[in-house]
Each structure stands twice: as C-alpha cells, then as structure tokens.
Amino acid sequence: MNPNILEELRGILGPHGLISSSEELRTYECDGLTNFRVIPSAVVLPDSTEQVQAVVRVCHRERIPFVARGSGTGLSGGALPVAGGIVICLARMKRILEVDLANARVVVEPGVINLEVTGRVASANFFYAPDPSSQSVCSIGGNVAENSGGAHCLKYGFTTTHVLGLDVVLPDGSLVHLGSKTLDAPGYDLAGVFVGSEGTLGIATKIILRIVKRPECVRTLLAAFHSTNEAGAAVSGIIATGMLPAAIEMMDNLAIQAAEAAVHANYPNCGGLLLVELDGPVAEVDALMAHVDEICRQNGAWEIRVAQSEAERALVWKGRKAAFAAMGRISPNYIVQDGVIPRTSLPQILNEIKELSAETGLRVANVFHAGDGNLHPLVLYDRRVPGQEKAAERLSERILELCIEKGGSITGEHGVGEEKKHMMSKMFAEPDLDTMQRVRCAFDPLQLSNPTKVFPRTRLCGDKPGEYVPHPLETAGIAERY
Template sequence: MVAMALAEAPRLGLNADVLAQLRTIVGSDWVLTRPDELRTYECDGLTGWRAVPLAVVLPSTTSEVAAVVRVCHRQGIPFVARGSGTGLSGGALPLTDGIVIGLSRMRSVLRVDLENERVVVQPGVTNLEVTRVVEASGYFYAPDPSSQRVCSIGGNVAENSGGAHCLKYGFTTNHVLAATFVTTDGEVAQLGSSALDSPGYDLLGVVIGSEGTLGIVTEVTVRIVPQPERVQTLLAAFPSTDAAGRAVAAIIAAGIVPAAMEMMDRATIEAVEIAMHAGYPDCGAALLVELDGPAPECESLFTRVDALCRDAGASEVRVAQDEAERARLWKGRRGAFSAMGRVSPDYYVQDGVVPRSRLAEVLAKIRGLEERHSLRVANVFHAGDGNLHPLILYDRRAPDGPARAKALAEDILGLCLDAGGSLTGEHGVGRDKVCQMPRLFSAADQEVMHRVRAAFDPSGLANPGKLLPTPRLCGEHPGIYRPHPLERSGAAERL
C-alpha cells in the first residue's frame, strides 16, 4: 500500500512567489494553474500516459521563453516544452513536479526568403503552414508527417519528424538549417546558419530529435524546395504482402527511388473500406507508389514501376489521372489509423523499423505473434524505408486487454531489433519507449548520450524521464513518501 500513500499525498503546487515571477514574465493570463485548464495539457497524442503539471506557461517571445527557463533553472523546476501535442510517444507528457512551457502562441512566420529558399518561423507554426506560405511561388516544405495540418515545426524539430515522402526527401534534420535556441539555464544561442557549413560542432544536428531534453528552439530556419514538375501515383493490388514486397524489392533493384512507397495489408484495406469507402481493391496487400520529379524522368520511370508491379503479381494497377484521383488513392492510407476505430474498440500503433530486405520475414513472424497472443494486427507501413506501423487491435475491457496488446507490441519490437532495425522510425522514444532503449543501446552507448545531455543540461531539468532511461524510471518501484526536492527548496508546496 506504499504506492497508495504516495498517491494520496496532496498535489504539489508552485509557491506564490514563483507564480508571481512567471506571471510577471508572460502576463497573468498566460500562466495556467486551474485544474480544469491544466487537464488540457495532461497528455499528448499518446493518451495512455497522463500527468497534470504544476502550471502551464505560455510565452510569446524568445526572451520570455528564456526568462521562464531562468526561473526554472534558479528554482530547480523541471520543464516540458510542448508544441501542438500530437506526438505519439509521450514526449510532451507533463511532469507532476514540473511545468509545461507551451509554444502555441509563438506561431508567426517571421521571414519568407524565396531567393535564398529559406523560411524562418516560430516554433508553434504548423508544418503545413510553411508549405502554404510558399506554394503559390512554386515551393514546398518537404517533411510531411501525417499530422502535418496540426503538428508544429518546434515539435518536428524535437522529434526529427519524417513522413511518407522522407525516403526521397529526408527528415527534419535535412531541412532545418538554423535555430534560435534557449539553453537550459535560460541563455539564447544561434545554432547553425542560413548558409551551409557553420563552423564548429553540429549542435543543431543533435538538438534535432532530442525530444526537448537539451533546450527549447524558439525560431527555426528551414529550407524550402521547388515543387516537382510531375507527381505520378499508382495503387497496385497484390494477392499477399509477400508479392507486394517482391515488387518493392524489384523497384529498388531497378535503381528507382520513389518519393513514397506505402503498403497496406488485408486487415488495413478492410478497415479503410468499412470506415471511409476508399474504393480500394479487394486484395491481400495494396502498394501505393508515388514518383515525382522532372516530367521526362518521372514518366519513363513510372512506366517501369507499373511493369515491375505486374511482374511481381499485381492483379490490378490503378494510375491516378489527376490530383483528385491521387487524393483518393492516398485517402485510405492517410486515414488508416483512424479507420481502426471502426473495426476495433481500441488499437495501439507500434512504430518499428526493419531493414527493407527483411520485411517479408518480419511480416510473417508478426502473423505468428498474432496467433500466439490471440490478437489481430493490421499492418500499414512505409515499405520504402522499412518503417512498420503495426496496429494492434484490442479491447481494453477484455481481461488483460491492454496488457496483452502491450506484450504483443513489445514482441513486434523485438522482431524489428532482431532483424537489425530500430526501436522507432518516427514517433520517438519519449516516455513510451524509454525503458526499451537498453534493447537497442548498450550501457556505453547510453552513457555517451547521458554525457551529451549533461553538457547541454547539467541539472537535468529539460524534459527529464524521456528518451534516456534511468534506474528510477525503469527499475525501482515507488517508495515511501519523502519530501520532493522542490518542497525542500521552498519552490513548491503540497496543496
């Protein structure tokens, strides 16, 4: 009953002096402390993890962010930076003994420089907004995570977001050139530069994908790229994922790098048909292939892709004739996650990576796991880069429902790692997978990461408990009540 005693201890609250300091910095309207207000921030896109923070602070400028961080630094208050809260690994999960620094008010596009192919934005600007401000001029911002309508550039930097088109275009790290960065002691640094090759270590390279554990970016300079002259999309129907996998291998062997190559298995196709009538063919696996580039190149390669799909056993190949048809072909793929809500009470999205050449083998083993765990798995994934998104269908009201789903999800991750892949291709480690890190990284590998962390954040206040495992997170059980360090220092008290 030790855990009960802890749970019943009154909630921590920031003391009046600290709150006054925060209110002076951002204005009293932008420091949230009422429980109903705080609950909005209790989780990100991974809703299974929830925690109510001490306060949510919403700064509007770099200097406000820096001043808020200085208060945290002085008082020893942990902080979690948050963009739109769409992350799927609990990276923006608040800390019950910390504050959330929300960057949603910082949503201005600061500069559009077409001549230099750069756009400078505040971190709260959405991913799609960057493309919107330049598309009329013939440019776009290449990283396109499926949440691009709402997810923020600051969050994309934290997670090194990719998207369906990253096989050809790369990730956030390939498109961000510079950032204004608030250090964990509240100083402001310029990392990188708008021109390439800024001198010294590539700090920006390690900040991108660091999940808010090294500091906070408050201005981001991104590269925009000219829109391709031609985009061609086809959907090929195969009897099985094996056959579709052969088509993927043949396309790669032919030296073709598609802009996107997405596969859906039968369970996914059935779900999207029920949920949104995408009009997909009734088949064992559907492969969506998109090529883009100069018309002469795109057209000649597209003909070959079509032929390679048929050679691999495609029963039908649908070619989008216009933008509306292209949108229709993508509709089922984009809606695949939400479609699962129609065929299963609950689902958990796994995010693992396998070497492309091991796809067929891993998919077959996942089918074996389905039987062993008596749960269904729908597979939808980025076939071009081996990034799997198995959707584990379960019912949380069934006996051990969530636990069984979690066990299956972890087994699938084990398959990915055994095949030489990775723990996460795009959703990040966050809180969700922090205790899985030792499955991929040795103690020495993690030690290097801890040292880098300590170089940026010696007091460990920036998003602690995410990305890097600690014994307290992953081994020890909660103990008896001891005064929180913030209580001892007087920065917070039990309410």
C-alpha cells in the same frame, strides 16, 4: 506549486499566459499517446523568445523540470508532463518570420503548423518536404523535437535534413544560435544534434527551414496484390532497378478495411496494397512509371491504377494518412508502433507478426513506409476485456524486439519519448547510451529539460564515464555491433 512562483510566472506571461487551475491543466496531461497521463503543476503559453527565456530562468533557479509542447500530437509521450513540473506550450509562437524564395529558406517560430509552411510558399512552386500524417495540425517545433518523417522522407529526408539553423533557449535560460542560413557553419553540428533530441536539450524558439522546389510532376500508382509478400517483392524489384521513388507505402487487408470504412478512399479490397509515388521531370517520371507498372505486374499485381487527377491523388493519400485514426472504426482501442527493419526483412517479420497475432488472439493491422522499412503495426484490442491491454502492450513490445533482432530500430519517426525508453537498453549497449548522455550533460547539466524521457536511466553529469564493456549479447555472440 509555490504561489510566489506562480505569481512570478504570471508577471512574465500576463494573465492569459498562465494556466494553473486543475481542470484546465487536465487538457495538457498527455499528448497523442493517451495511456500515459501526468497533470503538470502549471502550463505557460509564451508568445516570445524572451518570455520563454524568462520562464526557463525561473525553472533553472528553482530547479523545476519543464517540458516543451507544440500541438501535442506526438505518439511516444514526448510531451508528457513531468510531475511537479511546468509545461511550456509554444502554440502561441506561430509566426512565419521570413520567406526567402531566392535561397529556398523559411524562418518560423515553433508553433507554426507543418502544412502552413507549404501553404505559404506553394504559389511559388515550393513545398516543405517532411510530411508526417498529422501535418495539418502538428507544429514545426514538435517536428524538430521528434525529427519527424512522413511518407516522402524516402526521397527527401527527415526534418533534420530540412533544418539549417535554430535559436535555442538552453536549460539555464540563455539563448544560442545553432547552425545558420548558410551551410557548414564553423564548429560542431549542434543543430544536427538538437533535432530529434525530444525536448531534452532545450527549447527551439526560431527555426530556419529549407524548402524544396516542387517537382515538375507527381504520379501516384496504386497496385493491388494478393498478399503483402507479393507487394514486398515488388518493392524490392523497384529498388533493385535503381529508382528512388518519392514514396512507397504498403497496407495490409485489415488496414485497407479500416481506411475504407473511415474515408472511402476507394481502395481495392486486397491482401497487400502498394502505393508508389514518383516525382521529377515529366519525361523522367513517365519512363520510370512504366517500369514500376511492369514490376508490379510481374510480382502478381491484379489491379493497377494511376491517379488521373490531383483530386484522385489526394484521395489515395487521404486513405493512407487516415489509417491510424481509422482503426477506431474496427477496434475500440489500438496501439501504434513505429519499428524499423532493414527493408529486406519485411516478409520475415510480417510472418512473425502473423504468428504472434495468432498466439495472442489479437488482430494486428499493418501500415508501412515500405521503401525505408518503417513499420507501423497497429495492435487492436479492447480495454474493457480484462488483460487485453497488457497483452497488446506485450505484443507490440515483442514486435519491437523483433525489429532490434533484425538490426533495425525501435522508432523511425515517432521518437522514444516516455513509451519506449525502457527499450533503449535493448537496442543500445550501456556505453552507447552513456556517450549520448554526455551531450545531455553539456546542454543540461541539471537535467531540467524534459528530464525523464528517452533514456532508461539518467546519468549524473558528475559521473566519470567508464570504458567500454561488451554487452552480454555480444559476448554470447547473439548481437553484433555495427
């Protein structure tokens, strides 16, 4: 990078706010998806909105692409640097700026860790609902970029449900306020569009969050089934009775084994494990939990346990939340996917995954947010065996194609990022993607903010968009538009 520009950045950030030596830059070459790596030209560590603005202004003037980064735990390569670009790491902007309990609002900087928000308000019986498994290390800024979910979004919604407003540094360095502490601010819901835009529309430097009153009680039930099909049938039964549990999680035998090896959660060794959590007023939860118990037994559960203490509950969740990392115990390498299907297609897709696994000889462990159809198949492989990595990539891609065929999505919470952008044209028709990019052009006409992510190809902002042409799959009667 041009030394004059580095000098200018150093002037903005001070001597400790700029990283430009090649060995230090290597720390930032990837995020949680480690098979994509790019070394950035520089990394800056701003500690204020003004510094972010000043850096972005330099990027805008010099046409340097930039990528915002939080804790770097993302699983889709969203924070992968762009060659020749700058990484703007927001880890130093980690102040909780305001806690307003009367109105259930907390205002934070983007580097604040997800779990710290709950930590700050727990004594007043509030919590911050979105709970990605990495919540003890991931940042709110990263959650905003990816619209992170978690096990409890079945009932409580996603990051976007809990973000009311944002201060955003636009890709030209100007600062705008989107949304507000009050609801329904006049104008377009640009806060709603910004959340989940994966860093492609600008950088959030202040975020207004909504916190939630902790329910009077939380009960967690663990049920062991002979198979995931039986467990899946129990999930359908629970939903059909009209309950909305706080979470319904499922693990197959391979995932259970891994979790056991890693954290000794004391899970029963079974074909399909269901974890059902209900929360709310005690009287309500007790009545419904009896139903859940009954439904599980009717569908073949041979062991049912209800966590008797907060410690037991925490251990049950620890096993589930450690499931990805636990794969290291049973396989040298793995790919985690994040497909979504309509929940009722669960038995079918599990059989298909089993067939694919048998065909390729690769093991697939399955962990799902079963209530909302979000699958996390973990494709296990050994990089040292020639050809296995490619085969594993092909297999996980095939699983995502199955999700699309069932009317689902290629990502429920991890984001498209770098990893899945080529799948976007399988899920959406060209006019759909072009229309999304109109938003991009309004925010970032020069395409400097995380420019290479999400979309399979960028649309030049001067392009005149064409009219709708049916997707070949539609013409052939294979796919239908919803």
